[in-house]
Amino acid sequence: MAATETLTAERILEATEEVLRRYGPAKATVVDVARVLGVSHGSVYRHFRTKAALREAVTERWLEGTITELRPHAEGTGPADERLTGWLTALFALKRNKAGGDPELMATFQVLIGENSAVVDRHVEHLVDQIARILADGVREGVFAAVEGEEVVTTARAVFDATDRFHDPAHAADWSAPDIETAFAAVVALILRSLRRA
Amino acid sequence: MAATETLTAERILEATEEVLRRYGPAKATVVDVARVLGVSHGSVYRHFRTKAALREAVTERWLEGTITELRPHAEGTGPADERLTGWLTALFALKRNKAGGDPELMATFQVLIGENSAVVDRHVEHLVDQIARILADGVREGVFAAVEGEEVVTTARAVFDATDRFHDPAHAADWSAPDIETAFAAVVALILRSLRRA
DNA sequence: CCGATGACAGATTTCAATATCTGTCATTCA
DNA sequence: TGAATGACAGATATTGAAATCTGTCATCGG
Secondary structure: OOOOOOOOHHHHHHHHHHHHHHHHHHHOOHHHHHHHHOOOHHHHHHHOOOHHHHHHHHHHHHHHHHHHHHHHHHHOOOOHHHHHHHHHHHHHHHHHHOOOOOHHHHHHHHHHHHHOHHHHHHHHHHHHHHHHHHHHHHHHHOOEOOOOOOHHHHHHHHHHHHOHHHOOHHHHHHHHOOOHHHHHHHHHHHHHHHHEOO | OOOOOOOOHHHHHHHHHHHHHHHHHHHOOHHHHHHHHOOOHHHHHHHOOOHHHHHHHHHHHHHHHHHHHHHHHHHOOOOHHHHHHHHHHHHHHHHHHOOOOOHHHHHHHHHHHHHOHHHHHHHHHHHHHHHHHHHHHHHHHOOEOOOOOOHHHHHHHHHHHHOHHHOOHHHHHHHHOOOHHHHHHHHHHHHHHHHEOO
């Protein structure tokens, strides 16, 4: 039956993503989303209180994808220094490929990011947590120099901040520069030299 | 004589800055600049080939100010690790205060930066040079671990990239966060731990 | 003679009328 | 009964005509 599957939040989110991809953040409307789903826009409002809430939910979905794909690197086995390198490299690659090389989609993503700083803050917290876990493991293994208590999170945050240029969408335009890989490797090397046991 | 001082490139640049401050980057026109100077806009075009060239020159002036104010920190005496800390702190402070806490002026600055990436690239090269000089001094002093030849510039670039979040105007909005000082200190500590001789 | 002028063409921006969208809700329909 | 609808008011976006701006250049005046 080509007819009515039930209208779920999930289906609305998929449709919203499609509309955002196709028309961009400025022109994507709730009416468009409803049209894609073949329902009236009133029905969309039954599932999402406002257009802003709908866009926030899409943003959350997108960011959750990154967390999920990184978890294996955070939890993997092997020396902590190698895991950290792998994790940072994977994060860079994921952010870079998020749009599959499409700069318009990247721009769309950036707009949503800018609209939903609370969601982004939670996302960053998760990422810093993953780094902190790797650091703690490294200290236990004796690969990284000891850090005390709360300081692990501060240091994890510093690692995250120091690699900002390689994961913050604000810098996406630089990610096709020819020497970006070299710059990334140099920062990672700098960080690892700092963390490793003397 | 309140009358005609000669019209110089310098006077035009000053007037352009004033117009940019007053009207912002979107509404600042060459006609406005000419009006401030009490001349016809044709006269402005005798000194700057296009509006873009005029704005580029203003951008260059603004950035040169930073370089000049940092030079003492780069050339100062004292242990290289302290000089590096001082230099990074000064850079952060300068960028933060560039607009004197005025977010509109900061936004204006960001627009000009975005329009003139070639100028910015040269600016960044100068800054990285200053870092490289401090690093080389540190190695000579025995404060920093030895690095070989070309690698000094790569490392200097890594230090610059790692502190990006604290000097790139793209992040200006974050610079009033309550824990920004802590984050900055943590990144600087991370970097210095990496550079210092074992 | 040489810098300054202002009229001009084409490009860009502004503004106000018009159309579309957001969010609500009384009503429909299964 | 509870999900879906579509008409509606106020907010936002689009559009095209009018105004302004950019960049040029023949002309002016000291």
